[in-house]
Amino acid sequence: MQVIATRPNTLTDLNFTYCPGCLHGVAHRLIAEAIDELGMRNQMMGVAPVGCSVFAYKFFNIDMQEAAHGRAPALATGMKRARPDMNVFTYQGDGDLAAIGTAEIVHAANRGEHITVFFVNNAIYGMTGGQMAPTTLPDMKTTTSPYGRDVDDIGYPIRVCELLNTLVAPYFIERVSLLSPAEIMKAKKAVLKALTYNKEERGFTFIEFVSTCPTNWGLDALESRDWAREHMLPFFKVQNFRDKGIEEAK
Amino acid sequence: MKTEMICAGFGGQGALTIGKFLVKAGMNEGKNVSWLPSYGPEMRGGTANVSTVISDKPVGSPVVAHPDIVIALNQPSIDKFAPMLKAGGLLIYNEDMCPKGTDRTDIKVVSAPMTTIAKEIGNLKVMNMVAIGMVMGNTELVKKETMLNSIAPLQKKAPELYDMNLEAIDKGYELGKK
Amino acid sequence: MAEKVLMKGNEAVAEAAIRAGCRLYFAYPITPQSELIEYMARMMPKAGGVFVQAESEIAAINMVYGASGCGRRAMTSSSSPGIALKQEGISYLAGANLPAVIVNVQRGGPGLGDIQPAQGDYFQATRGGGNGDYYTMALAPSTVQEFADMASLAFDLADKYRNPVVILADGLLGQMMEPVEFLPAKTEAELKELDNQHLDWCCCPNEDEPNHHHHEINSLEIDPVVLEQHVLRLGEKYDKITANEQRWEDYNINADNEILVVAFGTASRICKSAIDELNDAGHNIGLVRPITVWPYPYDAVYKAVGDKVKKVIVFELNLGQMVQDVKIAVNGKVPVDFMGKVGGILFSTDEVKAKIAENLEEAK
Numbered sequence: 001m002q003v004i005a006t007r008p009n010t011l012t013d014l015n016f017t018y019c020p021g022c023l024h025g026v027a028h029r030l031i032a033e034a035i036d037e038l039g040m041r042n043q044m045m046g047v048a049p050v051g052c053s054v055f056a057y058k059f060f061n062i063d064m065q066e067a068a069h070g071r072a073p074a075l076a077t078g079m080k081r082a083r084p085d086m087n088v089f090t091y092q093g094d095g096d097l098a099a100i101g102t103a104e105i106v107h108a109a110n111r112g113e114h115i116t117v118f119f120v121n122n123a124i125y126g127m128t129g130g131q132m133a134p135t136t137l138p139d140m141k142t143t144t145s146p147y148g149r150d151v152d153d154i155g156y157p158i159r160v161c162e163l164l165n166t167l168v169a170p171y172f173i174e175r176v177s178l179l180s181p182a183e184i185m186k187a188k189k190a191v192l193k194a195l196t197y198n199k200e201e202r203g204f205t206f207i208e209f210v211s212t213c214p215t216n217w218g219l220d221a222l223e224s225r226d227w228a229r230e231h232m233l234p235f236f237k238v239q240n241f242r243d244k245g246i247e248e249a250k
Numbered sequence: 251m252k253t254e255m256i257c258a259g260f261g262g263q264g265a266l267t268i269g270k271f272l273v274k275a276g277m278n279e280g281k282n283v284s285w286l287p288s289y290g291p292e293m294r295g296g297t298a299n300v301s302t303v304i305s306d307k308p309v310g311s312p313v314v315a316h317p318d319i320v321i322a323l324n325q326p327s328i329d330k331f332a333p334m335l336k337a338g339g340l341l342i343y344n345e346d347m348c349p350k351g352t353d354r355t356d357i358k359v360v361s362a363p364m365t366t367i368a369k370e371i372g373n374l375k376v377m378n379m380v381a382i383g384m385v386m387g388n389t390e391l392v393k394k395e396t397m398l399n400s401i402a403p404l405q406k407k408a409p410e411l412y413d414m415n416l417e418a419i420d421k422g423y424e425l426g427k428k
Numbered sequence: 429m430a431e432k433v434l435m436k437g438n439e440a441v442a443e444a445a446i447r448a449g450c451r452l453y454f455a456y457p458i459t460p461q462s463e464l465i466e467y468m469a470r471m472m473p474k475a476g477g478v479f480v481q482a483e484s485e486i487a488a489i490n491m492v493y494g495a496s497g498c499g500r501r502a503m504t505s506s507s508s509p510g511i512a513l514k515q516e517g518i519s520y521l522a523g524a525n526l527p528a529v530i531v532n533v534q535r536g537g538p539g540l541g542d543i544q545p546a547q548g549d550y551f552q553a554t555r556g557g558g559n560g561d562y563y564t565m566a567l568a569p570s571t572v573q574e575f576a577d578m579a580s581l582a583f584d585l586a587d588k589y590r591n592p593v594v595i596l597a598d599g600l601l602g603q604m605m606e607p608v609e610f611l612p613a614k615t616e617a618e619l620k621e622l623d624n625q626h627l628d629w630c631c632c633p634n635e636d637e638p639n640h641h642h643h644e645i646n647s648l649e650i651d652p653v654v655l656e657q658h659v660l661r662l663g664e665k666y667d668k669i670t671a672n673e674q675r676w677e678d679y680n681i682n683a684d685n686e687i688l689v690v691a692f693g694t695a696s697r698i699c700k701s702a703i704d705e706l707n708d709a710g711h712n713i714g715l716v717r718p719i720t721v722w723p724y725p726y727d728a729v730y731k732a733v734g735d736k737v738k739k740v741i742v743f744e745l746n747l748g749q750m751v752q753d754v755k756i757a758v759n760g761k762v763p764v765d766f767m768g769k770v771g772g773i774l775f776s777t778d779e780v781k782a783k784i785a786e787n788l789e790e791a792k
Contacts, residue, residue, distance in 0.1 A: 067493075
C-alpha cells in the first residue's frame, strides 16, 4: 500500500483537543510539515502560549516550553540567546500576543530576535469562553461585549502586522488565512519562507493566521469560514507586509 | 583601633573620591574598611557625602553617627556634619567655600584654601589630593607611602597629572602637620 | 590568596556571578541596583555572555525562564518594586522546577517607596512571593564579600535543587564598597560541565528516532490528580532543602548570654557594633544572624536561647516580619521583643544599644 499522507514527525501522536471545525490543528500541521521538510526538527524548539493552544507543548514533538500568558516572545528571547545554534518559534493567540503580551511581542520584534512568531487571530478569547479580544471586530458580540464592540468606548481592533511593520528590525511579516484549501496552501508557503529565514538566521519573522472560532462565534465550521471571509478579511487584509529577503536579493 | 570618617561637599567636588582613596589605602595596609556613599537626590545637592570606616577588626555598622574625622569641602557640609564629630575629633575644611567655618571649640580644626591651592597647582581636580594630604599629615589613618603607591600607575599613564597629584599631596601633608 | 579589590556590592555580585559561570543576564534598570545591570552590560560581552536590557521586569524574568529551560545559568536582578513585578515568572520557574538566581537589592516600600535600604521584602522572599505553593531559597548577605560569595552559592543551590534562589540584599550592600576576594573564574572545562548538567530534561539539540526526545518545560498540569502529585513532589523538595541547607552565623553565643539578638543582613551589622560596645562594657549579649532566611534556621535560634537569656530582641528594617519566624523558633521559651526602622531609615548603633540596655534594666 502506498502511503500518501502521514503525520509529520514534528507532531506527537496525541489527539488534538481542539473543538470541531477549529483551525489550530491546520496551523499546527503546517508548521510541523514545514519543520520536517526543512530538516529543522532536531534543532528546533518552541514556545506554547496561554489560550486555546496552551497544550501545543504536548502536540509538537520537539523540546517545548510553556510560557506565562503573553510572555512567549520573552521566553523565546532567553532560549535563542541561551542556545544560539538552535531555532525557536512561538505560537500565540490574539489575547496572548496582542493584549497581555503586547510589550513582549513589540520588543522582541524591535530587537530583531532571530525567532519566528506564529500568531493565530480569531478575534475572540476561545479558552476562557468567548470574551472580547484585542482583535474583536467593531460591533462584534462577545461575552464581555454583549452589546457589540463599541469602538468609541473600547477602541478599534489592533492590526498586529501593520503595527509591527512600523518597526525597522523585523525581517519578514505576512498575514495569511486558513479559510479554504487554496488559502491553506498559500499559508504553507509563507510558513516555509519564515522558517527558512529562521534557519538562515536572517532575523525576526512573523506570520499571522486569520482563523475562526466556530464554538464561540456560535457558527458551524463552514459558516464560520464564510463569516471570517465576510467580516475579518476586509479588516485584516491578507498580504505580505515585509520581506527583506526579496529586497536583499535585488 | 577604628576610625570613622565622613567626607562631604557639593556633587562633583570629589568628596566621595577622597573617601575612596583613603579607604583603598587602608585596605592595602591590611585593615578592614567600608565606604558607604549617600545616594539618590543628595548626589546632586549640597552635601554629597560618604561614610568610611577603617578598622583593625571587621567592620560592623558602616553607618557613621559619631565621626572621628569630618572632611568638609563646603559650608553646608560643616553645618551638617561638624555637630556630629566626637569631642576631640578632627575637622578638615576648605576655607575657600566655608566662610563661616565652625563654632565648635572642643574639636581640632585644620583648614586651608584647598580650591586656591589646587588652582595654583594647575588643576581643580587635585583638590581631593590636597585634602587627602591634610588627613595624612595630621593623623596616622594611612601612611603617605601607601597613598603614593596607589597613585603610582598614573606616573606612566598621565605623567603631568601624576606630578600635580604628588604636589597636591605634599602641600596638603605639610598643611595638615600644622 | 586572591587579591583584594575595593568594590560596590552591586558590582561585586555581578563579577562573582560571571565567575560562577553565569553567561545569561536579563534585567531592567532600577535604583539602587543600577550598578549591577551596568556592570553586566560592560562585562558580559567581554566574558562571551549575553546581556539583554529587557523591556520590563516581567520580560526579564521570563527571558531567564527561557534560558534556564535551555539548561544554562541565568540571572536577573532588581530592587523591590521590580522584584514584585517578577513574581509571576518566579512562580512559573518554581512550578517548572527551573534553576535561576534573582538578586533583590531592597529599597523602601510599599509601592514606589523610596530608594534607601530596607528589609521590607522579607515576607515576599521567604513565603514564595507569587501564586501557589512554593518556596524560593533566600540568602541574606551582610557584607559585600558575602554578597559576592552568594552568587556562586546561589547558582550551585539552584542547580542542585532545580529551584529559584533569591539573594536578598539591600541598597546599603549594593551601594557600599568593601574589600572583596573573588573565587577563581570557572574554567572552560567547568563551564562545559555546567552547560551539560541538565541535558536530560532541558531544551537542547535533538537526535532522530529512536533517541529523539520531547522535553516539556512547564508548570501546567490541568488534571488535579497529576497536579497534586506534582505539588507533593515540590513539597518533598522543600523538605529536603529545609533539612540540608539552613545557614546562620552565631556571634558571641555562649551559656551566659543575658540577651539574645536576632537580625539579618544590614541590620545585623549595626547590631554587631552595638553588641561589641555593650560586651566591652561588661555585658554578655549574643547574636544569631540567619544567612538563609528560607529555609529559616529555627533550631539554631532556639538552641541559642541559653538558660540565662531573659529576652530575645529582633532588629529589622521593616515593621516586623522576621520576628514572626523568631517567635516560632523561640516557641514561648522567653519573651520576644522587636525594634524596627522603616522608610529606608537605618537604626543607629546608639539606638540598638539603648533598646538592648532597656531590656537589660528590665531583666534585673
